Each structure stands twice: as structure tokens, then as C-alpha cells.
Amino acid sequence: MQLELRHISKTFGPLKANNDINHTFQEGRIYAILGENGAGKSTLMKIISGYQQPDTGGELLINGTPTVIHSPSDALNNGIGMLYQDPLDFPPMTVLENYLTSHPRTGFLPDRSEARREFLSIAQRFGFHLDPDMLIEGLTIGERQQLEIVRLLSLKIGFLILDEPTTGISEAQRQTLFSTLKQLAAEDKLTIALVTHKLADVEELCDEVMVLRHGRVSGTCTMPQPPDTLVRMMFGHTEEAVREKATRTMNWVQLSRGLLPDSDNLPALPLGQPILQVKELTLQTRLLTIENITLDVREGEVIGLAGLDGSGQGDFMRQCAGLNRVSWRDHVMSGIAFAGLIILFDYLMGYSSTVFTTTLLLLLGLTLGPVFISLLSYLRDRTEHVYFDGIPTRWMSYRDLRERGLAYLSAGRLEEGLVTGMTLTQHFALAKLSKIPWVNWFAALRRTNEGIKQYDVRGQAFSPIQTLSGGNQQRVALALLADNLRLAFLENPTRGLDVNSARNIWHLLLSRREKGTAIVFSSPDLDEIVAYSDRVMVFSSGRCTLVGDPAKINRHDLGLLIGGLRHD
């Protein structure tokens, strides 16, 4: 499908998100759409996929015919499909059911066996190993992406947009994805547009590049191109140094590492007392049991957790941070609540009616269930496995540990971390651990403005958090962490951020480190782990290997460990 954009503009108030964009996407070519955060990439993709309408005067031509796309389903009818960064599927349903949801021939009673045949034939063609009866919940992001591709292909699309498709998927899945896309472009004459930050992906996959800056097309070129050309088109004003680095290495993390002061002496920072001690911990994840995890983290140290997506890095952090545990205080509280209710009903009712006996038993099970489970696991295994700051953490929840200077930042910033709909000031008021029952709004406002200044947040004290860009949200999340932070668990801290934002985030993190904060982070990007870690823990198919030798912290050696090719 050939798609032509003519004079596409999109104005939000005084902001021109897209400014007179003219471009033709030729059939069977793979395009990269590059640009900084806020350059107008997503607006443009939203216009093409029907989420937003362009300002009057702009038109879209599909195979030469002017077409108005009113809605995403309209876009699908016109053969334009979009693969989102977070797959749009329904986790409680099976793969096949998801496939059926948008199937054109889904009537009142869908023909499941026919759909299954169709699904399997498309999946097979691209070498996707998807079980149609598996629940989405059990799939990795990469597999969910594959499902989405199969679904979109069954709708006979001619133009496929992919938004950051390689974020959060494994190297093998990335290779499968790329070969699929190449096959689709070559054989099915699909036009593919890839929205991305990763220059490596562009280099490997794309035929053409379109760069946006401040809402305009700042350049187009045909690959291959030297990376510094792309970087210059993207950032324009970037300093000489960035370009120099970019010619040496095209990966953004190394690029940003070059900009950090003293980046070459990272391990030279004197390490303090051990802050986190993990002794022979057994970790039960959804699919794996990882035994014998041992790790000592010292003040000021940065530990990178490497491994394929879903190998247990996230579970390890959540376990150490006490996120899935009930605090002893809550155990006591539920005991009191239970006793109170028993006394109350006993007094109030005084009649041994069956209903109430049942209700009481139900209550007993519900309130004391977690207590019993904790007690049982304690009786089964009485050794302490995780010490934080020398204190055993078995009976402590995340909240207890947070009060002692531990923090956990999830990769889903708005799902688990920041509250959509609340302003920055409200966040700062919430994050302050205080026993005072009322909120001092003036102090909160002062803290907010300080935080905004210190962390260079582009937003105002009264901006609702969701109106900030991803990088700024992450900066707010960091600013919210307590001043006396001892240990931070960070799940993919630079997810979805562009080069500059990611660099800034790491700059802020490492400045914390100088004050003695230890950092444990996971990242799907091996370069990020290589660049910033003092030591690396590699999670691979149920095994866990600690790499302490700086000479061995490099792409090659870690890659071998992740691939399960070596354990030492």
C-alpha cells in the first residue's frame, strides 16, 4: 500500500505538534520514524491510525485516493494497522479468543476451528510458536506482540505501524520479529513504519528513515547511513561531543555514558557497608524456581540484573522489596479486627443461627488466611534469607522497608508508582512519610517546587502527573524518593525514554549513589547494564550467576550467560 501525507498539521492550542508534514510511504518499504520525545512522532501515528484528525487542509492519500480516516476501526478497514508498545489484548482470555475478537468474520457464533486453522497457518508462516489455548496472562510481551501481528495480518492490512516494538522483548524474539517484518515487506508488499529510539534497530531493519523535529520533517534518507547523520537530524543542536561519540558507537546508552563525568571510573567509588544481604534465597516465579540466590549489595554500589524478559529479575526485586508480603502490623491488625467482629456478632446476635456461624467461619478464613500462610512458610523454613541493613525482613512489608530507606520503582510508572489524576503537589504530600494526621499544603508546595528545580522537571506544581512526558514522570518518581534513601530497586528505569531523558535519569541516579545509595536495577538493554553496573547478576532459565569481574562485564560475556551457554 502506498500512503501519502500531504500538508498534515495538528495543532493543540498554540502548539504545532505536526507542522505541514509531506511524505510518501512507498509500498513494500520499511520506514523508520525517528525523533526526540515530543518531536511529533506519536501525533503523526495517531493521525494515520485514526485516533486523531489532522487540521483542515491536510490529506491522506491511500494508493492515490484521498481518504479520511475517522477512527481506528476505520483505519483497519482501510488496511492500516498499528502495533502498540503495550499490546492491546485481553489478558484473561486465551490466544484464540483474542484472535477472534476483531476477526472480520466473527459472527454471533464464531467458527472456532476455522479460526484456529487460520491462526496457526499465519503463525507457522513466520515461525511464531503460539499455543492458541494459552491464556494471555501466561505470555511474554514478545509473544503478545506476535499474537497482535497475526491478528492484524488476518485483517489484511497493507500498512503496519509499530511503536517501539523491541522494548521489553528478548533478543531471539527481536530477531524473529525483524525477519517477519522483512518477509512481510518483501513478500506481502506491506509498508511498515517503525517508531523507535533505537538506532541499532533502524540500522538492522529499515530501508528508509524519516526524522521529525519540533513537528516538522527535519530530514529523510535511505539507509545505510552513518549514525552521526541520524543523530544530527534528530537532535540538531546536540553538542559536538555527542556526534563524536555517536560515530564511535551508535548505542544510546554508551552515547550517554560518554557524557557523564568520570564515567570511566565508575567502580572506583569507595563502597560502604553492606546494605542488602541475600543468602541462599529460593525464588518461586510464575514459570521458574530459582534456587540459591546469594548477593551482598554495599552502599554506593550499582548492581545490574540482566536476563531475558521474565527470567525472574522483577520477581527478585519485588521479593527483596517486600512488595508481595503482608506486614506484621497488618497481621496484628487483622487479628484485632477478627476478634472485634467475633465479640460484636456474638453480643449482638446471641442466636446461633447458621448464617452467622458460616459468616464467622468465612471471616476467620479470610482475615487470618495470610497469617496462616506466613506462619506455615516460617515453620517450613526458619532461616532468614534477606537482610536489609542488617535486619531480617521476613515480617516486613514494602511499607515497613520504605520507612527504613528502601524504594522500589516499577517500570509501569503510571500503573504502579504515580497516581493518574493527581498533581505533583499531591504526590509530594503523599510521599512524605509522616505521622501527622493532616497535610501541610504549604510545606508540600514548597517541597514540590524544590523538587521541580532540583530534578529539572518540566511541569508545574499543579500539573496533573499524566500530563507530563515519560521522562519527566520518571524524574518526579525519583524526586519523590526519600532523602535518606539507602537502597533503590529500579525496574527498567529508562523504559520508553529518549537518549537525553535516559541520560538525565542516570545522571540523577548516580548523584544519589555518591551519597551512599545502592542501586539494583534491571534492564532489557544489555548496553545499559554494561554501562552502569559495578556488578551484574545474570538470570537465565532458573539459574542465577553473579559477575563481579569488571573485565567480564561486557556484551559478549553477558550475552553468553543470558543465552545459558556458560555458567561460572
Add this chain to the structure above:
Amino acid sequence: MTDWRRLFRVTGVNSVVGILPLLAGVLTALILIAILLNTEGFTMRDVWDALYDGAWETDGKKLRVLINWMPLMLCSTGLLLTFTAGLWNIGIEGQLTMGALGAAAVALFVRHDSKTVQLGAEIGLACIAGAGWGLLAGILKTRGGVNEIFGGVALNFISALFSAFLISGPWAPERGGTGSRTEAFDEFTLLPSRIIDRSHLSNTAVALTVGGFIVVALILYFSRFGLQLKAIGKSENSARALGIPTERNLWLAMLLCGGLAGLGGAIKVLHPPIGQLQQNSSGGIGFLALLVVLLASIRPWLVPIIAFVFAFLATGGQRVESSLQIDAALVNVLQGVLVLAVLLFDGIRQRIQAEQEKRAVAAQAARRAAEEELKVKSS
């Protein structure tokens, strides 16, 4: 100046513009209702006259509105807390019933020399019973994974059945029991009241209602607990990640809501002239309170006004039925139309507001971009 206003917005006090959709909704509802009445051959004027006649004509009638207002108000106040925390506490009806049972238990079977102690025990047990019933729904929610709506509906049933069991069984009057009410409570156990124009009014009840509302409003506007509830209501996971004890706060919200509903139940049965436990003593007040809070869209200061309008409609509705021969259900229809219309306009308002916010953000970004462009040029 602007900072002051914005700080108010942060704390949740909305500008006057916020009630415009409410007014628009009411207006639309009135027009719809007029059309509806017209098909039945009545005018708005007829209905208004009947309502006025039934609920406002004399001081006594006004007092009756006030007496209906109090339990409704207490339930709405409690619901403000749970709605803020994102809980649809539909079990409020059962919590009210349990409160009525608690108060009745003491009024029927316990006697103390001091009237203050007596009343304190009645109201205290009512609050505790309501609170316990609320906490039960809360425990079912956080520990059992039972949605508070389903848990609440089930608990409503249990409390209604239990109330029926007591009235027809152990608490039935010794002589002449009809199975629909207990014996009248002793005068001594009722709320102290004075009689104005043949109607009773208890200052204690009014003070408890207003006091409860003020305390909850203060909690919501100024307290850490209120702010934490807001965060939990918007995103429980994020709230937990910010170190907020979500379970404890949810339980506390349910507990307080149940307690306030229990207090409402106590006032319902202890306020003269009722003075006895009747079958279906809750009378749907809990559900009505849900509508009140929905209409106010969790803006506390609107709640007393809306609750008052509803109490007025409920009181006058009986007269509408008798004088115009319209089924009293029509009043419920009117309320339903009102709620739908207002929710509709509130939805429109939210869309406009979101659009405005988006524009403001875009404007800010544009300003930044321009500034940076300038900086680049100058360097």
C-alpha cells in the same frame, strides 16, 4: 492569589463553574419530567403544589423533611469516604439496617438510670454494628477478593433477613404482633425532642448529623488520610508503591462509612415519633444516598443540598400520590431522570475539562520549545 486558588483546587474545593453542569442537568430533567407529566395529563404546577403541600406548607412538614434528611445525610457522608477510596459501598443499606438493629437491641433489652448513658449505649452499639458490617464488606474485598458491590448486596440481604427474623421471632411483641414491627420503645430510650407544630425535632440528632458531616469534610479536605484515600481511589497499586497502607485505609473507610450509616439507622428508629423497629426500616435510604453522592460527584459541600432536595422529594412524594392519584413510584422516576441528566452533563463537563487541560499542556510545551529555539539561536 492564583496560587491560593490553585491550592484550593488541589485540596478538592472546586470552583463554582463545577456546578454549572449540575444546574444544566436539573433543568434538562425538569423539562423531561414536564413532558412525562404532560402525557399523564398533569402539569408541573400540579405536582409542585402537591409536593409543597406535603413537605413545606407548615413548620411541622418542614420538620418532617429534616427528619428524613438526617439519616440520608449520614449515609451520604459515609459514602463520601468510600467513594473517594474508589469503593462502591452498596452495602450501606445493610449497614444502616444493622445500625437500626443495634440501637433497637439496647432500647428493647437494656435499661440504665441515666438517659445519657442509655442513649450513648444505643447510638454506640448502632455505630459499632454498622461499622462491623462495613468492615466485613471491606475484609471480603481486600482479603477475599470479593467485589464490594457483590459483597455489599449479599450483606444487605443477610441484614434484611436477619431483621425480619428478629421482628417476627425473638423480638416480636408479646401480644398482637403482626410480624412487621417490634413493640414501641419506651419513651425513656428515645432521642430527647421538642414538639413544634405537632412534629418532633431532636437537637441531638441534628447535632450528630451536622457534626459527622463536618468531621468527614475536614478529613477529606485537609487530612493525610483523606489524601491517601483519594490516591487509593485513583490507583491502588500506585498508592501502595508510594508507601500508603492501602488495606488499612480501605478498612478504615468502610468502618467509618458503616459507623455513620449505623448512626443514621439509630436516628431512624430512635427519633420520635417512630420509636420502634419496623420491617424494612432502612427504606432504601442507603440506595438514595448512593445517588446523592453520585450527583455531587464526591464534592462534599454539595452533599447536604442534594440530600435535602431528595429528602424533600421523598417527603412530598406521599402527598403527590394521594392528591394526584399518581403512583408514588413516579417520584422515584423523577429522581432517576434527575440523576441521569446530571451525570450526562457531568460527563460533558469532564470532556471539556480534559480538552482544556490538554491544551494548557500543549501550550506549555510550545512555550518551552520556542524558548529553547531562542536559546539555540542566541548561542
